[in-house]
Amino acid sequence: MSASINWIDLFLQxxxxxxxxxxxxxxxxxxxxxxxxxxxxIRINKIPFLAPIVRVYLSFIxxxxxxxxxxxxxxxxxxIIIIYSY
Structure with a gap:
């Protein structure tokens, strides 16, 4: 059970x-x-609607x-993509 690997071909790929x-x-x-x-x-300017969304996103990340x-x-x-693609 010998595995012959051609390293040069792999490197070229x-x-x-x-x-x-x-x-x-x-x-x-x-x-x-x-x-x-x-x-x-958005976070520095504290845009009313978007700032809380950014805060939650950053907290999650x-x-x-x-x-x-x-x-x-x-x-x-x-x-989600599969569900809404149909």
Whole structure:
């Protein structure tokens, strides 16, 4: 039972997908900066309707472990999308 792994081919596949990975990283960084800036502006200016929503969102993000947030995004949000897509 010998597993013959061709490491050079695997490395070339990783290098081939590197531009896509870097593009996803840069796009997510851009969106996170924009969303963070908007949330900060809403919280600093204390916009009456949006400030409590931002406070609850930030409280959830800060007080839950990342694994719980990942499970929430995978299971809850995808099931909501599936329900409303029909």
């Amino acid at each position: 990783v290098v081939q997908r590197l531009p896509l990975t870097l593009g996803i990283i840069l796009l997510s960084l851009l969106f996170s900066i924009i969303i963070g800036f908007l949330l900060a502006v 800060r007080s839950t472990p990342l694994l719980v947030q990942l499970f929430f995004s995978i299971f809850c949000i995808t099931s």
